[in-house]
Amino acid sequence: MIQIQNFINGEFRQPLGLKYIDNFEPATGKVFSQVPQSTVADVGLAVESAKAAAPAWAACSPDERANYLSSIAAFIRDGAEEFAQAESQDNGKPLSLARGVDIPRSALNFEFFAAAARTKSSESHHGEGAINLTRRDPLGVVACISPWNLPLYLLTWKIAPALAAGNTVVAKPSELTPYTAFLLGNAFKVAGLPPGVVNLVHGYGAEAGAPLCEHPDVKAISFTGGTATGRGIALSVASQFKKVSLEMGGKNANIVFADCDFDEAVHTSVRAAFANQGQICLCGSRILVESEIYEQFRDRFVQLVSELRVGDPLRAETDQGALVSKAHYQKVLTAIAAAEQEGGRVLCGGRSVPGDGRCEGGWFVAPTVIEGLGPQARTNQEEIFGPVVTLIPFEDEAEALEIANGTNYGLAASLWTQDLNRAHRLSAKLDAGIVWVNTWMNRDLRTPFGGMKESGLGREGGWEALRFFTEAKNICISYK
Numbered sequence: 382m383i384q385i386q387n388f389i390n391g392e393f394r395q396p397l398g399l400k401y402i403d404n405f406e407p408a409t410g411k412v413f414s415q416v417p418q419s420t421v422a423d424v425g426l427a428v429e430s431a432k433a434a435a436p437a438w439a440a441c442s443p444d445e446r447a448n449y450l451s452s453i454a455a456f457i458r459d460g461a462e463e464f465a466q467a468e469s470q471d472n473g474k475p476l477s478l479a480r481g482v483d484i485p486r487s488a489l490n491f492e493f494f495a496a497a498a499r500t501k502s503s504e505s506h507h508g509e510g511a512i513n514l515t516r517r518d519p520l521g522v523v524a525c526i527s528p529w530n531l532p533l534y535l536l537t538w539k540i541a542p543a544l545a546a547g548n549t550v551v552a553k554p555s556e557l558t559p560y561t562a563f564l565l566g567n568a569f570k571v572a573g574l575p576p577g578v579v580n581l582v583h584g585y586g587a588e589a590g591a592p593l594c595e596h597p598d599v600k601a602i603s604f605t606g607g608t609a610t611g612r613g614i615a616l617s618v619a620s621q622f623k624k625v626s627l628e629m630g631g632k633n634a635n636i637v638f639a640d641c642d643f644d645e646a647v648h649t650s651v652r653a654a655f656a657n658q659g660q661i662c663l664c665g666s667r668i669l670v671e672s673e674i675y676e677q678f679r680d681r682f683v684q685l686v687s688e689l690r691v692g693d694p695l696r697a698e699t700d701q702g703a704l705v706s707k708a709h710y711q712k713v714l715t716a717i718a719a720a721e722q723e724g725g726r727v728l729c730g731g732r733s734v735p736g737d738g739r740c741e742g743g744w745f746v747a748p749t750v751i752e753g754l755g756p757q758a759r760t761n762q763e764e765i766f767g768p769v770v771t772l773i774p775f776e777d778e779a780e781a782l783e784i785a786n787g788t789n790y791g792l793a794a795s796l797w798t799q800d801l802n803r804a805h806r807l808s809a810k811l812d813a814g815i816v817w818v819n820t821w822m823n824r825d826l827r828t829p830f831g832g833m834k835e836s837g838l839g840r841e842g843g844w845e846a847l848r849f850f851t852e853a854k855n856i857c858i859s860y861k
């Protein structure tokens with residue numbers, strides 16, 4: 382049995398209370414590791430060590446920091462296969478996806494912010510008889526809190542910019558997927574990162590995450606997870622005026638116009654709907670289709686979805702692995718039943734899929750397509766975060782926009798059209814922090830990333846992340 386450890390002050394450590402949580406392999410439903418059940422005392426040690434390391438780390442030159450980040454990236458690239466297997470086992474995602482997306486992107490996150498550390502500059506503003514210089518200084522100790530769907534990818538997407546900007550970090554990975562974060566501790570050791578610069582504390586959100594956020598020495602919180610959790614964090618630290626960056630849920634519209642490149646639209650829509658079992662905040666879970674091509678699109682889409690192979694994440698031919706936990710699996714099945722109850726017609730899927738062989742006890746759900754529900758139906762308003770999508774016909778651009786914007790969320794949207802004017806017109810009006818035209822999840826790490834409305838507060842990526850993790854100070858120097 383693998384025993385995961387915290388990583389504090391450069392060392393792997395047991396939780397002080399010596400208590401552990403069972404960690405399950407979603408594809409088998411069996412316990413395969415133990416996760417520290419850390420508490421406020423472990424968080425206190427981690428913050429103390431990050432605080433002690435902060436002045437020296439802030440004083441490092443940008444090049445020195447960049448070299449450490451590059452070494453961490455190299456460790457991930459060298460050990461990519463071990464990381465990919467760990468991610469797949471821990472999360473239930475196909476090994477091919479972990480190999481092709483999660484792990485390369487995790488290494489790239491460090492490479493990208495190494496380059497950013499080397500090249501970042503700050504502004505100066507020349508006025509009449511004065512020049513303004515803007516310093517962007519590290520904040521000190523920051524907290525990084527990440528979810529289970531893209532475990533190492535999203536954890537490193539926070540740690541790398543925090544370090545590049547000169548902060549020290551206490552991170553709390555998801556208790557459902559702690560394994561690759563644990564392996565990352567070795568990267569910090571091998572890279573020779575000074576003790577305390579990054580600390581990893583595992584455990585439940587309420588017992589480890591909450592005290593971390595509320596700790597007076599933690600100056601900023603970068604959080605990715607559910608909207609309810611993000612709201613709770615923002616409320617809990619409001620009186621301390623902490624900086625918070627919140628990346629939360631979505632109910633993203635994928636809007637298909639009759640003039641689209643049909644083949645590309647339908648194939649990418651399948652990927653956008655079901656990649657990672659639909660457990661990506663950017664997944665297009667509401668597919669809006671112009672009525673002129675609704676039947677044609679529906680029939681082809683359902684045919685392609687029915688061909689997706691669900692099963693053992695280790696098999697090369699698997700398209701859909703297991704859902705992350707038994708609770709989440711049950712939640713998704715309940716959401717499907719609720720959709721049927723409110724009048725939805727299940728066109729394919731709609732049920733669990735029994736695993737075979739070693740996967741007999743796994744948590745598999747068939748990719749599910751539902752039609753016949755209005756935009757205001759619960760199924761079209763609430764995030765399911767699983768392999769379930771709805772099809773909604775629309776008559777014209779105005780109706781598409783109204784439906785797309787008609788939820789409390791505002792993370793991402795996709796548009797499929799060959800009409801450039803329409804693409805610009807609609808992109809400008811969509812309530813979404815990210816709009817993709819004739820593509821999906823096409824990521825340039827320099828761009829602002831984040832959501833509007835209840836999907837987010839603030840932006841990650843490129844300079845936005847470095848700005849979040851720094852405090853600006855303007856110095857105005859007068860001259861004669």
Ligand SMILES: NC(=O)c1ccc[n+]([C@@H]2O[C@H](COP(=O)([O-])OP(=O)(O)OC[C@H]3O[C@@H](n4cnc5c(N)ncnc54)[C@H](O)[C@@H]3O)[C@@H](O)[C@H]2O)c1
Pocket residue numbers: 526527528529530535553554555556584585586587589590591592594605606607608610611613614627628629630631661662764766792832836837
């Ligand atoms: N916008 C984005 O970029 C993005 C990316 C990935 C996932 N998500 C969202 O994340 C959700 C799924 O992830 P999840 O179930 O892991 O989310 P979650 O909110 O349950 O947990 C996220 C993290 O927060 C921690 N946490 C829980 N309670 C806490 C508390 N009171 N204080 C501090 N930390 C606490 C958890 O332990 C975990 O590490 C979905 O809603 C999805 O849309 C958003």
Ligand SMILES: O=C/C=C/C=C(\O)C(=O)O
Pocket residue numbers: 530531535538660661662663824830
């Ligand atoms: O599930 C959420 C996905 C988030 C993706 C990113 O943050 C990214 O691609 O940078």
